[in-house]
Amino acid sequence: MTSEITLFVNPTAGRGRGAHAARPAARAFRDAGFSVRTVLGHDADDALRRAREAVEAGTGALVAVGGDGMVSLALQAVAGTPLGVIAEGTGNDFARSLGLPLRDPAAAGRVAAEALTATGGRPLDLGRVGGGAPGTRAEGDGRWFGTVLASGFDSRVNDRGNRMRLPAGRFTYDLAILAELATFRPVPYRLVLDDGTALETEATLVAVGNGTSYGGGMRICADAVMDDGLLDVTVVGDCGRAELIKVFPRVYQGTHLDHPKVTVHRVRSVTLDAPDTTGYADGEPLGPLPLTARCVPGALKVLAPRPDGLRSEAPGPQARR
Numbered sequence: 001m002t003s004e005i006t007l008f009v010n011p012t013a014g015r016g017r018g019a020h021a022a023r024p025a026a027r028a029f030r031d032a033g034f035s036v037r038t039v040l041g042h043d044a045d046d047a048l049r050r051a052r053e054a055v056e057a058g059t060g061a062l063v064a065v066g067g068d069g070m071v072s073l074a075l076q077a078v079a080g081t082p083l084g085v086i087a088e089g090t091g092n093d094f095a096r097s098l099g100l101p102l103r104d105p106a107a108a109g110r111v112a113a114e115a116l117t118a119t120g121g122r123p124l125d126l127g128r129v130g131g132g133a134p135g136t137r138a139e140g141d142g143r144w145f146g147t148v149l150a151s152g153f154d155s156r157v158n159d160r161g162n163r164m165r166l167p168a169g170r171f172t173y174d175l176a177i178l179a180e181l182a183t184f185r186p187v188p189y190r191l192v193l194d195d196g197t198a199l200e201t202e203a204t205l206v207a208v209g210n211g212t213s214y215g216g217g218m219r220i221c222a223d224a225v226m227d228d229g230l231l232d233v234t235v236v237g238d239c240g241r242a243e244l245i246k247v248f249p250r251v252y253q254g255t256h257l258d259h260p261k262v263t264v265h266r267v268r269s270v271t272l273d274a275p276d277t278t279g280y281a282d283g284e285p286l287g288p289l290p291l292t293a294r295c296v297p298g299a300l301k302v303l304a305p306r307p308d309g310l311r312s313e314a315p316g317p318q319a320r321r
Contacts, residue, residue: 010066028109082121084112121301152205222254
């Protein structure tokens with residue numbers, strides 16, 4: 001393994017914290033005996049191209065410095081190279097799901113350096129939307145995600161938040177939630193599970209989780225496990241506005257899973273279809289439904305200790321209420 005690592009930096013993450021985080025993170029790696037280079041980009045496409053060049057050149061690890069958007073970009077580039085995360089964004093759900101330090105770049109750098117030295121990275125599942133099987137020409141057409149694919153109420157909140165002319169962050173997201181609550185109605189969904197079961201239902205939202213949370217700690221797929229070979233599909237049924245207002249705060253603790261309108265399916269793949277609905281994965285837009293998501297076991301080597309809740313045995317698909 002090469003002793004060089006690459007910091008993949010978003011200087012605007014967390015209202016500028018990303019740029020300041022690179023220095024203490026780099027110092028932690030150098031103290032551990034690694035040489036460090038930094039990759040920036042003029043825009044997302046340029047940053048992704050530079051990250052892929054670093055991976056192709058044989059960097060020992062790609063370390064994303066920023067938020068979930070930067071992690072999402074890095075996932076498209078790693079291709080078997082270990083991934084580290086210096087969480088300096090607004091949401092940081094990928095790092096939160098792994099129990100990594102948040103907004104503490106020196107500590108996050110030490111954790112990543114220790115994991116790289118000790119194990120070279122632990123295997124982690126990823127979700128994959130679209131694309132062909134590994135090794136086929138169509139493989140590159142898909143997109144990897146590490147946390148949650150969102151659709152329905154939550155994706156419409158994202159749509160609205162992206163249109164709002166306010167500084168990005170938690171405040172904008174909360175305002176978008178309130179605005180969407182005033183007009184939202186459940187939509188007809190069709191889900192096709194990996195065993196061929198087709199489910200047709202009116203739903204407020206459907207979330208497909210490799211990880212547990214999105215939106216800065218909303219544990220929509222609270223029981224999801226990131227190394228079990230399965231995705232958790234959380235279906236929130238046809239809640240009225242008043243009921244949704246009661247249920248939504250429970251998402252932060254994950255206690256909404258006990259609500260009678262909520263069903264969870266554990267699957268290897270699922271196809272979602274609903275009219276006029278956009279899918280978002282790791283907070284990034286994928287495009288309109290229908291979309292098919294599948295779990296790819298062990299697709300990523302992540303520089304993290306094994307947090308409580310990760311397991312190595314993959315049970316068969318099941319549904320929970």
